[in-house]
Amino acid sequence: MENNHLPNYLEYRGKYKGLLGWLTTTDHKRIGLLYMYSMLTFFATGAVLGILMRLELIAPGKQLMEAQTYNALFTLHGLSMIFLFVIPGVAAVFGNFILPIIIGAKDVAFPRVNLLSWYLYIIGAIIVLTSQFMGDGPPDTGWTFYAPYSLKTQTNVVAAVLGAFVLGFSSILTGLNFITTMHRLRAPGMGWMRMPIFAWTLYATGWIQLLATPIVGITLLMIAAERLLGIGFFDPALGGDPILYQHLFWTYSHPAVYIMILPAMGVISEIIPTFSRKPIFGYTALIISSMAIAFVGYFVWGHHMFTSGMSTGSRWIFSFLSFIVALPSAVKVFNWTATLYKGSIRLQTPFWWAMGFIFVFMIGGFSGLVVGSLATDIHVHDTYFVVAHFHYIVFGGTGFAFFAAMHYWWPKIYGRVYNAKIANIGLGIFFTGFNIIYFPMFILGMQGMPRRYYDYLPQFENWNVVSTIGSWIMVTGLIIIITNLLRARKATGKIVDDPWDGPTLEWSIKSPPIVENFEEIPVVTTGPYEFK
């Protein structure tokens, strides 16, 4: 091959070698991997905390730790999983690695800003993690920092809040970068309506990151100002309003769920056509539904507050809009299913992950109808039902898609295939464990067990035991999955450019890609999913 002399992004030596070369890189692919490994570290941390929480809950009464420790544990579990794993999530890792290639660009629009985003992410993460060891002990507010508890607790809330504030800037800059990249750097011939769905979902996500994140930034600063300077925004003792905090917090934090899930849906929309060997069904409908989710998703935050004492009018309006936002997700599921029709389906690992995603995402979505409806939400709000719903959507949705993306693009990233058999076994164990942990929580919630409980009444014990056993099964699956992938980077993997015969542009180039992806920028003449 004549282009053998061009180094790929892993071999390339710029100004610096080794680790320093990685820490000063502006290559979107290397930045994507920086995100991936830092995120997997935080994910592992959060998972260990989750396992410890499940162990504590295996029986009523004290098992391993005191209540204060447990409260700090679920706070850090939430902070690290949400702010350090799922919010940047699929977008920061695979958006960075794949987006420029899939639209035929050499890099993102602002490569240096891209590196800055990663540094902000790491600085924010360090602040959040050091908040655990400084001041008067680890924060015990939950990841929601509800006022006025977060103003009264003696624990180290300000540092955690400032960490989340810095992380917000990372997210804003990434969103801005991706939007600009798609506006300015699409390959010649790639009109908007020829852009792959994954890029479209990143586009919708970018706008949410850009418009919603500043709100939580300001809100967190208000918490810090109230704690440090005694300005009464939220504490009624100082003339503030706790409900105002909840509104501001959810105005961001509900759209943040769509920041997490939209790129995940994008990944699934890439995988299904490749392994069905046919174009995605309803390309336009999938784009419209993504933009609709991003738009309507702004106006549903109040469904987190049905019991807060909001006016009757706000309650039914937020409930109504929450039901409307369910439609675009339903449309997506129907289109994915229809893509399989009359396909020529190849049962390979990424395809199984996509099917696993659809199943758990459906359970998450349907349980969302229960919490979107006023009469039923009043019963299950702030119970384990919500914990189950949330984990089915955020872990089942985003988490499954993250692993699906790893299995789909791993050969692109490292140019080698992993052991498919081990990967499938890992997925099977993970999927089983996942459902054994989280499904019983629906039942516990229906029975009335509130969330964030260190201890519980004896009638809740049976399902808690089942759930804890599920956590051991799931973590076994996770270990198999991750070690199998990591091993495939070097020793075991067979060298390939395109193991899947993928239709999109990233599969038209070498694996691992060369430094600026394309020797010659391709000219696009068709839609994204055309199979000969």
Place this chain on the structure above:
Amino acid sequence: MYSGASNLVTTTDNVFFLIIGISVFFLIGISATIIWFIIRYNNKKHPVAEQIHGSLTLEIVWTVIPLILVLIMFFYGWAGYSPVRDAPKDALNIEATARMWSWSFKYPNGVQTDTLIIPLNKAVVLDLISIDVVHSLYIPAFRIKEDMVPGRTNKMWFIGQKTGTYELFCAEYCGLSHSYMFTEVKVLEQQEYDNWMAQRSDTAAQAVAMAVPGAAGRRLIEVNGCLACHSTDGSKLIGPTFKGVYGQTITISTDGQTRQITVDDAYITKSIYEPDVDIVEGYRKGQMQSYKNQLNDQQVQQIIEYLSTLK
């Protein structure tokens, strides 16, 4: 399900069945379709895929049908819920107060309890008051929950339709002992309720107070939730135990300066009104609310009288 414990159970459980029924139908339907496609269009059986791009008709069908279904679900959810907002005029009005981490209930005649006791088949309105952080009053058997937000008074109402004892939880995370912020609702026959109320009414309480030294203070301590954090048997909870505290010499810290004092009337009064000023060694600041607006001087005196009996 369908226990009939309150007026909300049947309507709420109907909505649960409607939504879960539709959900299970679609979950099974879609999953079965996917599995059938995977088997039928496996590349071994079906080597060449048909290049279909989509169908406007289908997009319309699978937008409109779910739209109708979600509107139905929304409607029943709203219809089942809307009575929750309109309490009858003749309801029994009880003031429910939450604090970290206990409950108290105050009846129109001034009687205070730490358990909610209500008459059968009578509408009850709760005025929901929190004196510190956000709590949430949740009675699972009644299918009812509403937050207790400091600085405002939310309301909830219900009718207990079956006698019995039901659990009452705090559902909004409120710190250290959130999971122990638990009490009970007792639904009594009207006659039983009246008897109970007669025993607890003010004159009776005063008679008891006259008879046993410290009894009035003991009742104040129970209904104000002090026992959630202070034991009377010497065990260490979030705050120091009450046992033997009166007259004891203790080490306290004021603005970082430690000193030794003897617990007397003035110290106890100050600890109730300004709990964050003098902190007993080994305990944390910021755990307790001021009871300035809850307890008057006479009541504090009764509490001191009770504490001095705890040797």
